[in-house]
Amino acid sequence: MKVRKLWSLMLALTLVAGLAVGCGNKNEGSDTTNSGANSGTAPAKAGEIYFLNFKPEIAPVYEKIAKDYEAETGVKVKVVTAAAGTYETTLKAEIAKSDAPTIFQINGPVGYQNWKDYSLDLKDTKLYSYLSDQSLAVTNEGGVYGIPYVVEGYGIIYNDAIMKKYFELSDKAVSVSSMADVKNFDTLKAVVEDMTAKKDQLGIKGVFSSTSLAAGEQWRWQTHLANMPLYYEFKDNTEYDNTILAGLASNEVEFKYNPNFKNIFDLYINNSVTKGSLLGSKSVTDSMAEFALGQSAMVQNGNWGWSQINEVDGNVVKAEDIKFLPIYTGVAGEENQGLAIGTENYFSINSKVSPEKQQASIAFLEWLFSSDKGKAYVTNDLGFIAPFNTFNDNEKPADPLAKEVSNWMAKDGIVSVPWTFAAFPSEEFKNVFGDALLQYAQGNKTWDEVVTIFKDSWKAEKAK
């Protein structure tokens, strides 16, 4: 009897122990720490710094960087990557822990409002002084709380091979003969509609890739495309010289350039690979794949889309054929309009961790964006167009779309469109507008209803 009791006790204990061990292991595993060789050589007062990464596609690069940095300086960098679309969720959970992220990112002035209690003032850091254009930073009452680390651009990506084929057709209905001549919406529309008429000759299924309107796949329209009419609207507001600030100050919008939005949106859905009523099932990946497979000639997206195009199996688009066209919507004077250039990636330092950790975090970022080794990572592996003056002209990423972004920025007389959508009131606003666009594409809502929803939602979300 006594032996049996002992046995049962032991079994019970092992069970409990197993439970504890199991939990412990799981925690370790989910962190993807770089706990590697923490050799005793480095005392590293700050302990370790913790970087919560926003971009899953480049997570492995960050881990390599972290290892290298630890080897060089002895400071351990823990990199955790939030799955696509879950950054805010992950950040909310992680930052409440005792081992909170020391470096995280905010998506602009609106994101800063959410995280202002956690953002450290970075005014006196070297990192801030490196910025080639300090007005890009997220500031509030003289403090600097978010530092942009990558500049991105979006527009209409086109496949020049298909376009050349079209312009060589003897029976084309337009007078222009190269994409360089397409400088406004009317020309674009004429070209696109004629291409649709001749799509069999060109071997494409539609001029534009599917306008992805599935839930969670609408950001190219409800955020990026909506940027264009609002940029022009806020530009008309003469009280501000910056459209983002004008947007942040607007409790209501007129959406007066909505006919321009409708112009381009109609062009997208009427000349698409997919019928308008079926767009609700399409994702961004679908539409990038259509472009990569040569089924479409154009797709609206940003320079980050290069990796997606490149990764598609059976990709027929050559790197040298990938070009950018600004999004023309029929606004007067748009011949001078460039790509939409900006960022929604800003580094913030957690103000609630120890000062040592804050300093170590800043030092890591400064190393990444100013040392030769760090810069090489940024340019070659991360593929960032970094907005810092520590980068020379030859330290720019080499992928075709990033090069196109730089080309467009350098063109004389061309004015880039800033990412005014940084001033959009909330995710909720964007989703409501995206849903309305879906219903418009399916024919269940009129354009006037969409415009009303846009205005009402802006007002309601601003009032929250």
Place this chain on the structure above:
Amino acid sequence: MQKSIKRYFALFALPTVLAFTVMFIIPFVLGVYLSFTEFTTVTDAKWVGLSNYLKAFSNKEFLNALWFTVKFTVVSVLTINVFAFLLAMLLTRGKKGTNLFRTIFFMPNLIGGIVLGYIWQLIINGILIKFDVTLTSSANYGFWGLVVLMNWQLIGYMMIIYIAGIQNVSKDVIEAAMIDGSTRFGILRNVTIPLVMPSITICLFLSLSNSFKLFDQNLALTAGAPSKQTSMLALDIYNTFYGSVGWEGVGQAKAVVFFVLVALIALIQLVATRSKEVES
């Protein structure tokens, strides 16, 4: 034996009690507290009293979601239990292949909600594409899509519970009823159903609370499209929490209201069906 169980009771209960406290009681209490505050993260919250609740109830989407959920729950609880009971009746007759069919009907229940949602999205869109529409074209498609999905997933599970109940009905009672000249329908109505009442209680409870709390399937199948017309309470809470800056507390308040609702409905249902249970 009895004595030693008593002696080690605390030891054996400890892991569960610990887990229950850490995973359930603490988050629950914290959640209720947070519904009265404005917060970004759970560790720093500012007390704002009832304002979150006011916002939640004046929020049109919340009421829409509530109505949609109620409609969905009524339809799916009825269909799930009717079909599950019919299947259970069919599969307790000792026909050939009974076990195989039981297994097959049960299998959908082993697949996770998100996966099921995406599978059914593909299937339904694959059919609807012939008519040039998608699942998101109308809220009706989403509604019936959810009902079909929920039926497919839960019928097998409920069926197993009903089978267990039906098999427990003693042959003697049925024989006695037959001798008394009862019809087959009469036996079902007056003998079988009263005797499987405990199974019905459990099945109604499970299908009711599962339908009311549905989240993954909703998220994967429609994600509320078009324009949140198919978003159920749980999804609406999630969207409130993450959708607008500063509305975390409102989402939390909605969640508390949601909890009270589910608890209330489930309790009423339990009391109502329990009272109908009989001893054989």
